[in-house]
Amino acid sequence: xxxxxxxxxxxxxxxxxxxxxxxxxxxxxxxxxxxxxxxxxxxxxxxxxxxxxxxxxxxxxxxxxxxxxxxxxxxxxxxxxxxxxxxxxxxxxxxxxxxxxxxxxxxxxxxxxxxxxxxxxxxxxxxxxxxxxxxxxxxxxxxxxxxxxxxxxxxxxxxxxxxxxxxxxxxxxxxxxxxxxxxxxxxxxxxxxxxxxxxxxxxxxxxxxxxxxxxxxxxxxxxxxxxxxxxxxxxxxxxxxxxxxxxxxxxxxxxxxxxxxxxxxxxxxxxxxxxxxxxxxxxxxxxxxxxxxxxxxxxxxxxxxxxxxxxxxxxxxxxxxxxxxxxxxxxxxxxxxxxxxxxxxxxxxxxxxxxxxxxxxxxxxxxxxxxxxxxxxxxxxxxxxxxxxxxxxxxxxxxxxxxxxxxxxxxxxxxxxxxxxxxxxxxxxxxxxxxxxxxxxxxxxxxxxxxxxxxxxxxxxxxxxxxxxxxxxxxxxxxxxxxxxxxxxxxxxxxxxxxxxxxxxxxxxxxxxxxxxxxxxxxxxxxxxxxxxxxxxxxxxxxxxxxxxxxxxxxxxxxxxxxxxxxxxxxxxxxxxxxxxxxxxxxxxxxxxxxxxxxxxxxxxxxxxxxxxxxxxxxxxxxxxxxxxxxxxxxxxxxxxxxxxxxxxxxxxxxxxxxxxxxxxxxxxxxxxxxxxxxxxxxxxxxxxxxxxxxxxxxxxxxxxxxxxxxxxxxxxxxxxxxxxxxxxxxxxxxxxxxxxxxxxxxxxxxxxxxxxxxxxxxxxxxxxxxxxxxxxxxxxxxxxxxxxxxxxxxxxxxxxxxxxxxxxxxxxxxxxxxxxxxxxxxxxxxxxxxxxxxxxxxxxxxxxxxxxxxxxxxxxxxxxxxxxxxxxxxxxxxxxxxxxxxxxxxxxxxxxxxxxxxxxxxxxxxxxxxxxxxxxxxxxxxxxxxxxxxxxxxxxxxxxxxxxxxxxxxxxxxxxxxxxxxxxxxxxxxxxxxxxxxxxxxxxxxxx
Numbered sequence: 001x002x003x004x005x006x007x008x009x010x011x012x013x014x015x016x017x018x019x020x021x022x023x024x025x026x027x028x029x030x031x032x033x034x035x036x037x038x039x040x041x042x043x044x045x046x047x048x049x050x051x052x053x054x055x056x057x058x059x060x061x062x063x064x065x066x067x068x069x070x071x072x073x074x075x076x077x078x079x080x081x082x083x084x085x086x087x088x089x090x091x092x093x094x095x096x097x098x099x100x101x102x103x104x105x106x107x108x109x110x111x112x113x114x115x116x117x118x119x120x121x122x123x124x125x126x127x128x129x130x131x132x133x134x135x136x137x138x139x140x141x142x143x144x145x146x147x148x149x150x151x152x153x154x155x156x157x158x159x160x161x162x163x164x165x166x167x168x169x170x171x172x173x174x175x176x177x178x179x180x181x182x183x184x185x186x187x188x189x190x191x192x193x194x195x196x197x198x199x200x201x202x203x204x205x206x207x208x209x210x211x212x213x214x215x216x217x218x219x220x221x222x223x224x225x226x227x228x229x230x231x232x233x234x235x236x237x238x239x240x241x242x243x244x245x246x247x248x249x250x251x252x253x254x255x256x257x258x259x260x261x262x263x264x265x266x267x268x269x270x271x272x273x274x275x276x277x278x279x280x281x282x283x284x285x286x287x288x289x290x291x292x293x294x295x296x297x298x299x300x301x302x303x304x305x306x307x308x309x310x311x312x313x314x315x316x317x318x319x320x321x322x323x324x325x326x327x328x329x330x331x332x333x334x335x336x337x338x339x340x341x342x343x344x345x346x347x348x349x350x351x352x353x354x355x356x357x358x359x360x361x362x363x364x365x366x367x368x369x370x371x372x373x374x375x376x377x378x379x380x381x382x383x384x385x386x387x388x389x390x391x392x393x394x395x396x397x398x399x400x401x402x403x404x405x406x407x408x409x410x411x412x413x414x415x416x417x418x419x420x421x422x423x424x425x426x427x428x429x430x431x432x433x434x435x436x437x438x439x440x441x442x443x444x445x446x447x448x449x450x451x452x453x454x455x456x457x458x459x460x461x462x463x464x465x466x467x468x469x470x471x472x473x474x475x476x477x478x479x480x481x482x483x484x485x486x487x488x489x490x491x492x493x494x495x496x497x498x499x500x501x502x503x504x505x506x507x508x509x510x511x512x513x514x515x516x517x518x519x520x521x522x523x524x525x526x527x528x529x530x531x532x533x534x535x536x537x538x539x540x541x542x543x544x545x546x547x548x549x550x551x552x553x554x555x556x557x558x559x560x561x562x563x564x565x566x567x568x569x570x571x572x573x574x575x576x577x578x579x580x581x582x583x584x585x586x587x588x589x590x591x592x593x594x595x596x597x598x599x600x601x602x603x604x605x606x607x608x609x610x611x612x613x614x615x616x617x618x619x620x621x622x623x624x625x626x627x628x629x630x631x632x633x634x635x636x637x638x639x640x641x642x643x644x645x646x647x648x649x650x651x652x653x654x655x656x657x658x659x660x661x662x663x664x665x666x667x668x669x670x671x672x673x674x675x676x677x678x679x680x681x682x683x684x685x686x687x688x689x690x691x692x693x694x695x696x697x698x699x700x701x702x703x704x705x706x707x708x709x710x711x712x713x714x715x716x717x718x719x720x721x722x723x724x725x726x727x728x729x730x731x732x733x734x735x736x737x738x739x740x741x742x743x744x745x746x747x748x749x750x751x752x753x754x755x756x757x758x759x760x761x762x763x764x765x766x767x768x769x770x771x772x773x774x775x776x777x778x779x780x781x782x783x784x785x786x787x788x789x790x791x792x793x794x795x796x797x798x799x800x801x802x803x804x805x806x807x808x809x810x811x812x813x814x815x816x817x818x819x820x821x822x823x824x825x826x827x828x829x830x831x832x833x834x835x836x837x838x839x840x841x842x843x844x845x846x847x848x849x850x851x852x853x854x855x856x857x858x859x860x861x862x863x864x865x866x867x868x869x870x871x872x873x874x875x876x877x878x879x880x881x882x883x884x885x886x887x888x889x890x891x892x893x894x895x896x897x898x899x900x901x902x903x904x905x906x907x908x909x910x911x912x913x914x915x916x917x918x919x920x921x922x923x924x925x926x927x928x929x930x931x932x933x934x935x936x937x938x939x940x941x942x943x944x945x946x947x948x949x950x951x952x953x954x955x956x957x958x959x960x961x962x963x964x965x966x967x968x969x970x971x972x973x974x975x976x977x978x979x980x981x982x983x984x985x986x987x988x989x990x991x992x993x
Contacts, residue, residue, distance in 0.1 A: 108124075119243075146409045193306055210261050217273065324586040357415065560599070606671070609964075660791055689739045820855045
């Protein structure tokens with residue numbers, strides 16, 4: 001048959017490939033002629049390619065495919081009728097749906113009467129489908145890209161696995177029987193886990209498939225001629241399945257199968273029960289096995305049971321803390337690969353070589369291993385999906401992802417072309433000039449040099465991003481050592497000191513030169529840590545991580561403003577994480593985090609104590625952008641909602657832990673911004689108050705869900721059913737109500753509801769409404785105060801509720817109002833000044849606010865009120881003030897202190913509120929003082945001096961919390977402020993004194 005004019009004209013080809021085209025056409029023509037002759041002899045329809053019936057685009061596609069791919073050419077020569085079948089079925093333009101593929105294969109396997117026939121049917125089926133996949137990959141019809149090719153190969157592998165497994169189960173059932181059902185009565189089948197790119201759904205064009213076999217429960221088969229233990233049955237079945245796919249026959253193979261990722265590799269059992277796998281990974285699982293299980297996915301057999309198995313193994317793969325130890329393992333694995341690449345001269349390998357496919361995978365998987373336990377969005381098998389989620393989590397800039405993904409796609413496209421030539425797994429660039437031209441043509445590059453230039457650019461970018469994530473931090477530190485000032489110490493110097501190689505005099509001299517004023521004490525602390533029983537009993541990996549961290553830590557300590565203080569405060573943290581060495585790795589892998597750690601610990605022993613008590617807060621040091629920028633209330637609520645959404649709603653323990661981690665992390669951010677001076681005092685208290693309010697909202701919602709699940713919903717006064725939103729109000733008093741929370745403040749709370757107390761809930765286990773709300777209040781207190789590994793949320797004080805400790809834990813709105821009108825003492829009305837709704841039902845909040853305004857706006861006898869307020873203040877001062885040393889005063893309780901200003905504000909509201917309703921809006925002292933000035937109820941100068949005094953006193957109290965000092969100030973430093981308070985006190989409360 002002559003060469004058609006439009007069979008890829010010579011002008012569209014490199015000159016070297018014209019002969020390849022001609023040879024391909026000759027082979028196709030000879031095959032078609034032979035097939036036509038055979039058809040004529042047997043009376044069958046000839047499979048001839050009807051060139052007149054093919055469009056020009058299809059003819060060019062055929063020529064392009066057979067010029068590039070020997071596999072495609074060989075397949076068409078061997079089976080010339082397949083082209084028309086694939087074309088007629090649309091398979092040259094789009095991948096068949098998985099159900100369609102499965103139905104096609106099942107039809108072929110039904111005719112297979114023995115394993116030889118099974119093997120032949122699988123291989124012919126796979127070869128036909130691969131012809132379609134290669135065709136689409138090389139011609140790229142609409143909607144087809146590298147990801148579509150990888151997905152199509154993955155679906156093909158899954159269909160072949162499931163089809164072969166089902167056939168083998170049926171074929172061997174008469175002899176071996178079937179596994180006994182699970183304990184719950186469900187059918188028991190082999191679980192086939194796809195690993196690597198199969199698990200990700202991103203298989204190469206000609207890839208091995210990595211598998212792990214498992215089965216749910218031990219037992220014996222039933223219904224066969226011989227009863228087999230499940231271990232033996234599933235082992236035999238697994239061996240048959242491997243042979244069905246992997247064995248090389250006259251028809252080739254289906255997929256090469258690699259079972260080395262199973263526990264103990266080639267030396268371990270081929271199949272494991274769920275219990276044995278769980279025990280293995282818990283007791284013996286290695287870091288590289290975590291890496292392998294990242295992509296594990298059930299691909300055949302009992303997929304539901306497979307998902308349950310992986311859920312059991314998830315804590316092994318994804319640690320609940322930030323696991324920077326994983327990056328060491330990836331670094332070591334990459335070093336092993338590099339050595340093997342160098343030994344075998346594989347530098348040009350586009351998968352394993354520098355800047356290759358594996359380095360992109362390592363970048364993504366490093367973040368999955370390190371952060372996947374916390375950021376559950378990363379618990380996905382697909383590299384593409386995980387990569388796309390890194391920017392929104394703040395782990396990689398969007399610009400980096402926008403470089404990595406197209407470079408990865410280019411590398412994978414090149415890999416597919418290399419493999420499409422001969423249906424052979426390879427990532428090595430060809431040496432033959434003709435093959436190079438075929439590869440360049442397939443990738444639409446203008447010759448091999450242009451392709452190599454594009455490849456070099458991509459690999460350079462990938463290597464740069466890989467180094468930014470995976471590179472050893474000591475590499476950068478070593479470079480900075482080279483430029484150290486004379487007398488500066490290198491990491492090697494600090495390594496020598498930490499290891500104990502120097503004698504005491506040399507070590508002390510070195511510490512003194514590095515800026516330690518108490519070198520002997522510093523050395524004693526370091527020696528005490530190194531020789532401690534905790535360090536001596538550490539496992540080798542812990543020793544290695546500690547030894548790697550300490551030189552970096554000592555270097556950072558020496559560079560701090562006060563090395564002795566920094567060392568004293570940071571060593572307890574190191575001692576606290578000796579058994580949780582992932583935190584040692586975190587600090588080693590993040591030199592900037594070490595720098596922030598020194599700054600914070602040097603400034604605040606409170607922060608140092610918090611970090612030592614809750615090492616998970618070290619995670620916060622990794623993101624300075626948020627560390628020194630606390631979130632507003634909207635962002636706080638959104639972040640907490642997202643954190644809780646990642647957890648099962650019925651896992652209260654995990655939710656409680658998440659609430660506490662959230663609180664500690666955000667309080668640390670506030671403290672860091674406070675120390676850095678980026679937040680005004682008022683903003684510090686605002687943010688601490690926002691944190692409490694957001695947490696109270698979450699705790700109320702949790703407690704409400706818990707109670708309504710058990711008892712149903714309470715009824716309103718009109719008999720209607722309460723809604724999903726908690727019809728309950730949490731009122732904050734004191735510092736919470738006054739928006740003045742400090743770092744260690746308790747929460748003064750009052751609980752209010754407005755339901756029908758005579759009714760009952762409407763659930764399966766109804767209880768009286770009053771009891772429902774009492775239990776709701778108890779539940780809230782429990783959630784706030786329960787101790788978890790991350791501590792408690794808040795201490796709670798309920799003594800300001802009606803009748804104090806003798807009263808009901810939860811009051812109805814009406815009862816609260818009646819108590820305030822008829823029974824409350826003056827001091828309780830003073831407390832009401834600093835009360836406001838902080839969480840719960842909006843309608844109830846309006847009702848509470850109306851009662852508050854009513855009570856505070858009453859007309860009172862000024863003299864009687866003055867007498868009671870002064871009496872209460874003197875009583876408090878007797879109990880809490882007067883304990884300062886000469887020349888000092890108690891910032892809070894002594895005359896002229898914070899509590900005096902609070903009493904002044906409370907007296908002003910209670911005495912003037914009926915005439916000045918503007919005062920009833922606010923619960924915080926600063927705005928009450930501003931309102932007194934704005935309404936001219938106090939002189940502007942007096943109000944200004946009181947505000948300045950209050951800010952100065954509160955600032956000193958905040959600073960005392962951070963520095964662990966007493967809340968006492970030098971009298972001389974606050975003399976003017978105290979005088980301003982005394983003057984106002986004299987004017988308002990003791991005018992005749």
